[in-house]
Amino acid sequence: MIILILILLGLCLGSFVNAFVYRLYEQDKHSYGLDIKSKKNTTGQSKVKGKVNLSIINGRSICINCKHQLSALDLVPLFSWLSLGGKCRYCKKAISWQYPLVELATAALFVFSYVYWPVGIVGVEQVVLFAFWLVYLVGFMALIIFDLRWLLLPNKIVYSLLAVFGLQMLYQALSGELSLRGLLSIIIGSLTISGLFWLLFQLSSGKWIGGGDVKLAILLGALAGGVVEAFLLLFIASFLGSMIGGGVLLLSKKFNLKKQLPFGPYLIAATVIVVLFGGSMIDWYKNLFIL
Template identity: 35%
Template sequence: MNLFIYIFISGAILGSFYNVVGLRLPKNIQFTTSRSACPHCSTPLQARDLIPLFSYLLSKGKCRHCQHSISITYPLVELITGFLFLLAYMNLGLSLAFVGACLLISLAVIVTVSDINYMLIPNKLLLFFTVVFVIFRAIHPLQPWYDSIFGALVGFSIIFVIILLSKGGMGAGDMKLLGTLGILLGLKLTLLTLFLATLIGTVVSLTLLSFKVIGRKDPFPFGPSIVLGAVISYLYGFDLLQLYFDTFFL
């Protein structure tokens, strides 16, 4: 039981860091040295303002200095990261696969923050995780090991073709993102990721359109759908594929 709480809190603390990375990396602001400040009055945050979730609850979502309300996305990102870490642990236990899931969730959270805020997935981030996933798959290889290469090549190429054919909708960032994820996921789960991402992206964008949150011509970031599809594929992919084949090919 203690381990559940420990993993959730670790996820929430990391989530608070990933939120900062996602907001600062695209703008080339140092995220390791400079301290976080209130975006409204620029008062640097104190240590007591940096405890994930609790700080937000204790300050009732307002800056202590200027009373300006703090975006709900901060505690939300912390909560979601903690929850996803917990979900991965409940699914995989303490294993190398669990470590892989935590790496994937980390990339997913940073991509989501960055893509929603700036319509951008930083190259530096993808390069970093390409190295991380290659090292991880060297230690804990797919069967066969070169499935990682297939996943990366096919993930990259499919979106390349989609970009050529569709003229918009998906961008170069999405292409590099699915290529990077392919190293971790292998061929089958990369294809499943793209399928789920298209499904999620369509449902979410139609919902936002119908509630007039976005307009018909507004750009819609596709990165969050890809990484959510990847997390679902990594945790439940083979169960989903099994279910699919059992249902349609009996």
């Protein structure tokens, strides 16, 4: 039952992420390229061009091709896309598979997190903490789309998530769940990754790593929750980045060392892995040396 609710919630919030990303991008696209990831990426820019001349009508959802306002029926996640064969009801133009994919991925992440949550989700505190995690996941989905499509990690999303994390800290402190040691551990975890990224950012003047990654790292390191977890996160992210990123580069046959690749998705994927499995991975590693 809970899993069914999480699936439906994930599909709906995934649908929200799609609409939200599109609107935020339309709203703020003129201000991008200045502060977030300093380097402009030409392939990213040209990709976007075809979709730039669109406006949002009073915040209502529209088909991005024919700009027909969507009815409530069209907004039903996944099923509307499936029933229409991935085409707009009005102009029959194919709708990007990004939409159902994001909906499905969000739902899958929700269920996956529930199944592999490291402690039992019993009691008000754990339910609230899990709810906080779902909020981060929704934000992560938006960040992943932004980074993949435009090499951007918008401040608005990153800062909002940091504010949510502040609320979580406040909640944990008030409910007596947060020890001074726990807080210190979170701060050190956060500083480990963001500090390292900041250093890389400064040393390379934004070539090796984007400014958005540095800001995001503040949150991800805090979520990892400790220095060991932070290094584990970095290790997993680099591993995923070199495997998948390298594979993509080779496949695309456009091997070009100057091409900037998004690092955000790997960092986020690594964070999910560390939050869900970090404890058992670290225990397993420690046991290797004790035995």
